[in-house]
Amino acid sequence: MAGRCTTRADRAGARPGGARLDEPSAEHAGAPRDLIAVPAALATAVSTTGVAAVLAVEVLVPGGWGAAAWVPLVAGLLLGLPHGAVDHLLPSYRLHWRPVGLLAFAAGYAALAALAWAVFTAAPGPGLLVFVLVSAWHFGTGETAFADLRAGGVPVPRPIAASVLGALVLLVPLARGSSEVAAISAAVVPGWDGQLPGAVRVAVLAVVLPAAVLLAGVSAARRRWLEAGEVLLLLALVLVVPPAAAFGTWFGTWHAVRHVARVVAEDPAGAADLRAGRLAPSLRRFAVAAAAPTVAVLVVLTLLWSAADGWRGFVAAYLPLLAALTVPHVLVVAWLDRSAAQAGSRRMGTCGMPSST
Numbered sequence: 001m002a003g004r005c006t007t008r009a010d011r012a013g014a015r016p017g018g019a020r021l022d023e024p025s026a027e028h029a030g031a032p033r034d035l036i037a038v039p040a041a042l043a044t045a046v047s048t049t050g051v052a053a054v055l056a057v058e059v060l061v062p063g064g065w066g067a068a069a070w071v072p073l074v075a076g077l078l079l080g081l082p083h084g085a086v087d088h089l090l091p092s093y094r095l096h097w098r099p100v101g102l103l104a105f106a107a108g109y110a111a112l113a114a115l116a117w118a119v120f121t122a123a124p125g126p127g128l129l130v131f132v133l134v135s136a137w138h139f140g141t142g143e144t145a146f147a148d149l150r151a152g153g154v155p156v157p158r159p160i161a162a163s164v165l166g167a168l169v170l171l172v173p174l175a176r177g178s179s180e181v182a183a184i185s186a187a188v189v190p191g192w193d194g195q196l197p198g199a200v201r202v203a204v205l206a207v208v209l210p211a212a213v214l215l216a217g218v219s220a221a222r223r224r225w226l227e228a229g230e231v232l233l234l235l236a237l238v239l240v241v242p243p244a245a246a247f248g249t250w251f252g253t254w255h256a257v258r259h260v261a262r263v264v265a266e267d268p269a270g271a272a273d274l275r276a277g278r279l280a281p282s283l284r285r286f287a288v289a290a291a292a293p294t295v296a297v298l299v300v301l302t303l304l305w306s307a308a309d310g311w312r313g314f315v316a317a318y319l320p321l322l323a324a325l326t327v328p329h330v331l332v333v334a335w336l337d338r339s340a341a342q343a344g345s346r347r348m349g350t351c352g353m354p355s356s357t
């Protein structure tokens with residue numbers, strides 16, 4: 001079959017047991033199943049436990065997070081920082097660049113982030129709007145890609161599921177709003193009170209919440225039990241936990257952890273260990289590689305942060321920096337998804353993967 005484009009029907013016939021085309025399969029492996037299995041299992045355990053723990057505090061401790069709601073936000077934002085810190089290595093893992101190519105790419109990455117930061121600070125209102133929309137897309141596609149890889153397949157574009165998931169974890173907390181969210185937004189965009197118009201909030205909640213319930217139902221109907229359960233868990237997180245704390249928890253213990261699982265599975269130097277079920281050496285290599293870029297960004301953050309404003313000033317300085325890093329980060333991750341899908345398709349001898357939900 002290699003070397004020609006197969007039809008949708010051809011590929012359906014190639015599936016053992018007549019499985020649906022949009023369900024990942026072991027033969028479609030982009031990052032082979034034996035490499036992603038152990039990191040994905042650990043990332044799943046960490047992310048669901050992290051979210052469940054934050055939810056449990058809100059529900060079981062009298063007063064819930066209350067005045068401490070900023071702690072999961074700040075902790076999550078900091079925990080999530082290293083997840084993009086080896087972005088410059090990802091193309092090189094697949095394309096086998098020499099050190100000079102790697103350096104040039106890292107310099108381009110830093111230059112693009114610096115340009116994005118300058119644009120954001122020059123026009124913070126439109127900048128924040130674009131940042132939020134791009135972030136929602138990145139979070140959603142990151143989630144569907146991880147689920148596909150965890151199930152032994154390749155990242156299949158699933159634009160509807162990705163939009164619902166991204167909106168659930170970012171737009172719902174923003175639409176619910178809180179004094180923290182408003183104060184940070186107002187600090188990021190001078191001259192704005194940080195309040196979204198009531199009609200926008202109602203519209204977001206009225207569309208996204210039923211869509212998330214539907215997505216959980218569709219996943220369950222397709223016997224993707226884990227994905228269905230995860231949507232319900234995230235639904236509980238964004239509805240029960242204070243909005244800023246819910247977002248920080250998602251970012252630090254879910255999105256970032258799952259991305260790191262993908263990254264360690266990409267590292268060719270860790271392949272033998274991962275195949276033997278050993279994760280520690282790969283995690284050590286990730287920590288070493290991520291340390292310098294993470295510290296570099298932390299130094300910039302410290303310089304930008306006006307200490308007098310406490311944690312709100314910290315987050316208000318951090319968001320433009322995250323927005324800036326998001327531009328090259330999103331491009332690298334989108335490239336990674338495409339490259340993994342193409343590698344998987346080549347293995348199957350097909351010309352691209354079908355999309356679904």
Ligand SMILES: CC1=C(/C=C/C(C)=C/C=C/C(C)=C/C=C/C=C(C)/C=C/C=C(C)/C=C/C2=C(C)CCCC2(C)C)C(C)(C)CCC1
Nearest residue numbers: 081084085088106109110132135181184247293296325326
């Ligand atoms: C590699 C490299 C480096 C580094 C890098 C890094 C470290 C990265 C990272 C990256 C990252 C780390 C990314 C991230 C992303 C993120 C995101 C995407 C987020 C989002 C968020 C949001 C959207 C928010 C929202 C809000 C508001 C608006 C208000 C309030 C509330 C809240 C917070 C919710 C450097 C430059 C040194 C050099 C070159 C190379």
Ligand SMILES: [Fe+2]
Nearest residue numbers: 083138259329
């Ligand atoms: Fe990310």
